[in-house]
Amino acid sequence: MEKQRIAILASGSGSNAEQIIRHFSGSDLAEVVWVGCNRPEPKAGVYARTRALGIETTSFNAQQLKGGSVLEMLSESNVDWVVLAGFLLKIPTEIVAHFQSRMTNIHPALLPDFGGKGMYGEHVHHAVKSAECLETGMTIHWVTPEYDKGSVIFQAACSIEQSDDVDDIAAKVTQLEHEYYARIIEALIDDASAQNSLTDG
Numbered sequence: 001m002e003k004q005r006i007a008i009l010a011s012g013s014g015s016n017a018e019q020i021i022r023h024f025s026g027s028d029l030a031e032v033v034w035v036g037c038n039r040p041e042p043k044a045g046v047y048a049r050t051r052a053l054g055i056e057t058t059s060f061n062a063q064q065l066k067g068g069s070v071l072e073m074l075s076e077s078n079v080d081w082v083v084l085a086g087f088l089l090k091i092p093t094e095i096v097a098h099f100q101s102r103m104t105n106i107h108p109a110l111l112p113d114f115g116g117k118g119m120y121g122e123h124v125h126h127a128v129k130s131a132e133c134l135e136t137g138m139t140i141h142w143v144t145p146e147y148d149k150g151s152v153i154f155q156a157a158c159s160i161e162q163s164d165d166v167d168d169i170a171a172k173v174t175q176l177e178h179e180y181y182a183r184i185i186e187a188l189i190d191d192a193s194a195q196n197s198l199t200d201g
């Protein structure tokens, strides 16, 4: 199978995007070819992070996502896989259908707990702290048109100490995200390419 082309959609700081770009740089299996963000540059660190790694993040708005322009951009860039990394808008049905089994999301909690509309970033960690949970973690799942509802691909957990504040919880979860997201994407692409060579073969 040809080297797989990954697009990343982000809305914020872009630390996961950075990890993923770094992970695949020099890989024969896949490379990050396109990064898009629905917020303007002053509001999202992802632009500076990807620029430092030689990738110019493309800015788009919610209307372009809904109206099909983002799907056009992804198609023009011959994207095979779409990775959501802190992306906060709903993905339109046409994009989900186009990238069926080739589109993943990461969520900063152990879904199905603390998922759904309004549950993103810090809000999740505040909710976990208020619920006095003894553990939290992160979930990587397939994307569907509904928030955080796609089937789970991988989860990793960490414990919460009573003394942990919201920032401590966030730091533990971010560490897990950086440790696993790129590796899981790589495993998925590897599996898909093995399946492909069986059917080709």
Ligand code: GAR
Binding pocket: 010, 011, 012, 013, 014, 015, 016, 017, 085, 086, 087, 088, 106, 107, 108, 119, 120, 121, 124, 174, 177
């Ligand atoms: C990550 O913790 C990710 O799990 C979360 O946003 C953060 C983005 O950080 N995603 C969600 O909350 C989606 N519901 P980053 O921009 O530094 O990668």
